[in-house]
Amino acid sequence: MTLNRDARIGRSALLLLLSEEKEYQEDLISNTNWSFCEGKVGSMEAQKVVAAIETAAKNNHIIDKDLYREGHALYHAIIEALHGVTRGEVQLGSVLRTVGLTFAVLRGSPYENKAEGEWIAVALYGTIGAPVKGAEHETIGLGINHI
Amino acid sequence: MTLNRDARIGRSALLLLLSEEKEYQEDLISNTNWSFCEGKVGSMEAQKVVAAIETAAKNNHIIDKDLYREGHALYHAIIEALHGVTRGEVQLGSVLRTVGLTFAVLRGSPYENKAEGEWIAVALYGTIGAPVKGAEHETIGLGINHI
Amino acid sequence: MTLNRDARIGRSALLLLLSEEKEYQEDLISNTNWSFCEGKVGSMEAQKVVAAIETAAKNNHIIDKDLYREGHALYHAIIEALHGVTRGEVQLGSVLRTVGLTFAVLRGSPYENKAEGEWIAVALYGTIGAPVKGAEHETIGLGINHI
Amino acid sequence: MTLNRDARIGRSALLLLLSEEKEYQEDLISNTNWSFCEGKVGSMEAQKVVAAIETAAKNNHIIDKDLYREGHALYHAIIEALHGVTRGEVQLGSVLRTVGLTFAVLRGSPYENKAEGEWIAVALYGTIGAPVKGAEHETIGLGINHI
Amino acid sequence: MTLNRDARIGRSALLLLLSEEKEYQEDLISNTNWSFCEGKVGSMEAQKVVAAIETAAKNNHIIDKDLYREGHALYHAIIEALHGVTRGEVQLGSVLRTVGLTFAVLRGSPYENKAEGEWIAVALYGTIGAPVKGAEHETIGLGINHI
Amino acid sequence: MTLNRDARIGRSALLLLLSEEKEYQEDLISNTNWSFCEGKVGSMEAQKVVAAIETAAKNNHIIDKDLYREGHALYHAIIEALHGVTRGEVQLGSVLRTVGLTFAVLRGSPYENKAEGEWIAVALYGTIGAPVKGAEHETIGLGINHI
Numbered sequence A, B, C, D, E, F: 001m002t003l004n005r006d007a008r009i010g011r012s013a014l015l016l017l018l019s020e021e022k023e024y025q026e027d028l029i030s031n032t033n034w035s036f037c038e039g040k041v042g043s044m045e046a047q048k049v050v051a052a053i054e055t056a057a058k059n060n061h062i063i064d065k066d067l068y069r070e071g072h073a074l075y076h077a078i079i080e081a082l083h084g085v086t087r088g089e090v091q092l093g094s095v096l097r098t099v100g101l102t103f104a105v106l107r108g109s110p111y112e113n114k115a116e117g118e119w120i121a122v123a124l125y126g127t128i129g130a131p132v133k134g135a136e137h138e139t140i141g142l143g144i145n146h147i
């Protein structure tokens, strides 16, 4: 059940966000049969971050919007990624902070054994801080789940 | 107090870990006056991860080992990064899981206003899972603190 | 201070919720001098779940509404039960999820030694999930406190 | 994607533990094609609880021991169930407490739509308290995951 | 059920620790019928902190060692106080930190209404930090429970 | 890097809140060159507690409102103090409870080695409980950070 070094979906999801050029994205499109989407969300409400990611993943057909099974896999991956972003309490406005995030959702097969099937990665990158322009620092999160 | 897009220490610390070639590292050395170090640690004990990062940062003079002030800044950045890695409880062996991580510690000045001074970023990338070869998935964490 | 196997208030509170017929409830009424109440609450707001249980327990005289001591015992039992329901963050709508719960509050004497006095059990059973019909799975929580 | 009232795997897993007679178990065997196992574990170390459940589930072929995908689903269900048991910190001996638990792992298809596939439920019931005979109260946990 | 300003057990428990002279302690002995004890504990293991407080409270007859009811009240007050000390994870050595604490356990009647009965306060004051002499800062915790 | 016993900023910040007379405050003003401020806040919303402390600290020039570095140090000290107050979830109204707090923010140099520089202490003392007059008990929190 070894992870395939050439198929690390978490690393790829994060590089989609950290790369400055579109090259990395085009590379993924050409060399894999993974599906992925990207987006942006800024909010003081954690539920809006969750909703933005879920909506993007459904609209871009990364998950089947009619299967709870897939929504459940995505939801837990999102919450895990938010732990990295919030580092303690999965709370934003209720502790007087806000985020400006880019996100990527990527669905692929990271294991050498085909029976391991598909997994989903949710990567978040951006800033977190006070609701005051510039009073913020970088933040990152990654959630991985079987789907 | 705006973040300088060309001086994002969190992004840089993570790219040090995600880049396959040494180019990114050399680039940082040439174009910034930041200090940074990298290392690896695998353990079922969270305290060994903390210790490995602290030791590397002190031995490479990223922080002054004789100033608690700097050790305190680093410690909280490490714990914040571990939140991203563990996503819920900052526990490894006590909930029967283990990590294999690469880490980078980077000290630099990410804000346009020089008065914002130096900050420290701790980035973690690797795998987390059962203490069984291959039963693991990727994980990422980032902690940022003023120093 | 051994627990009396025939007086397990946590098990009883949960069986009140899981039993399909009224038999279990009638059995409790006949064979014990415990007091208990049951109810339902569906919400995206955790405070409404807390309020519904507190109100039912007071209106049904499970606790004395004029004694903070008893309200305090109940409150902590409710929050402990919510930990089982939410499994990580005691949050609902703020992480975009909702619950549909039945609850039981039961007050009795579970220990063989009469000096151990009365204890309170709060049991929760129902579903948790996205605010979309059917996108949910079961969830359970139990809180126990001395009163 | 509605939950099938006659196929609530969480309720069934818990009733396996709470029922005094073997009738409930035999009923499940006759009327469903679900697989399940039961066991006991007492420990001050949370990792021993995790290990006991994982071992039982693998030895009884509830999950395929060679697929990380299934181990991952089970692991997260176990940790979620432990949240209900521990209600705050997923810690036992490190905060000077111990558990005596029965557990059930049940794999079945709880949704009316067959495409929702199989899910796994981990139920825990027993006592938690000080490492002193009788200084303990009841505790319950349930974790549910897609598999 | 108003708190009696002259009978604030939390404030008193903490002042026992923060006062430099024995005056405050003698004052409590003369003017109240509360029972209290004080002690010290230094450890990298949270369970040793819990054990030291429990032992002192039992040996000094603040709680009845034969009643689980009282041990349960004390235990939860200790864990609540440890939340203030640890501020995030109730962990010490497992995240490579250690504490040097003084503690006070105080049992009294803080409410004007006599029916509110007795309550217990656990106060902690000292330092937390790296297992290196001097690499530490102050920390405080308070837990309150009905008994 | 030893803590100076005569310069314990956490103890001082808390004594500012617990002392009944103004003497302690005047003493601090005469004998140290520390800066500090005090205030009150009552709310069911944690963000209002955070905002009240931040505003007081800025208006009283304890921190430089134009430096994110200082705001960041204060913010984390506030959140750490709130852990002591909330003991589990940094939530108030969302779990149906409210606080009435006094707070002190104190900036000073607690270490013998001058190179350790300035640190900030945030102390909180008051009551927490149900949104019902009198249904509350005492609570305390302390956060310390380098600045």
Ligand SMILES: [Mg+2]
Residues within 6 Å of the ligand: A144, B137, D072, D076
């Ligand atoms: Mg996982």
Ligand SMILES: [Mg+2]
Residues within 6 Å of the ligand: A137, B144, F072, F076
């Ligand atoms: Mg920060």
Ligand SMILES: [Mg+2]
Residues within 6 Å of the ligand: C144, D137, E072, E076
């Ligand atoms: Mg308990």
Ligand SMILES: [Mg+2]
Residues within 6 Å of the ligand: A072, A076, C137, D144
């Ligand atoms: Mg779930």
Ligand SMILES: [Mg+2]
Residues within 6 Å of the ligand: C072, C076, E144, F137
């Ligand atoms: Mg309380």
Ligand SMILES: [Mg+2]
Residues within 6 Å of the ligand: B072, B076, E137, F144
């Ligand atoms: Mg600290």
